[in-house]
Amino acid sequence: MNSELMPIYGPFFGVMGSASAMVFSALGAAYGTAKSGTGIAAMAVMRPELIMKSIIPVVMAGIIAIYGLVVAALIANKLKEGGDDSNGGLGGGYKLYHGFLHLGAGLSVGLSGLAAGFAIGVVGDAGVRGTAQQPRLFVGMILILIFAEVLGLYGLIVALVLSTKTG
Template identity: 35%
Template structure:
């Protein structure tokens, strides 16, 4: 569930950037003149792309790490056997022991695997956080059109 929550945060990053960029857009005057320059438009485009692409990269990384983590926990729980793909151990003829005797999963090994998984998830979330920071910096750049 941790990768799902961390991936949900990526959408919030995009929402933050969208709200900030939307507030920076000004409407034209009654004469049709605008204060919103092409420079501002390109800065806002770059900010949106920076946040979006970094969140895309972070989301892909979080997905891969989450998948590998789930498969690793499954392999550890089944004692290294791929019971879900080979059908071994599903009919109860192997004694009913999921981990296979001496290869029983202990809490310390599971905690080590979980801590490693969590650290990788945190560093992959940092990719999106860096993109958010750069997008916020880009959104603060502005050029006002003069008459």
């Protein structure tokens, strides 16, 4: 194998992909949880019986972090030491191509999770406050939250396709 295809810095991109998947999706989940949580706290002052019903946005925000965790673990399991195998067997044969694929996969799920977490937070905050005043808004809030969650799922699907590519 050619050392240009397996440089020593190749795994750096894979590690950055794994870290990006976890960090950005966790940031999105944290924002969604915090923003929805403030809405739940404000709503619970007047309607404490609706607290458990209003936890749904927080749960959906937490799922976003799970998407990032799955992809980060998949990428981390495929990481090998970089370098050429012909130099005394020191290298593990991790291609630069795989490093870029893993970086793309991590950024895909991470940034999609960040966007989904922001959307879930904003919708969850306004939705639980509105549901406290008009209970018929609950179904609409859930539908909008599902559409926001799907943004993170799209990033997960693309990340899974990218991270399982061989070549």
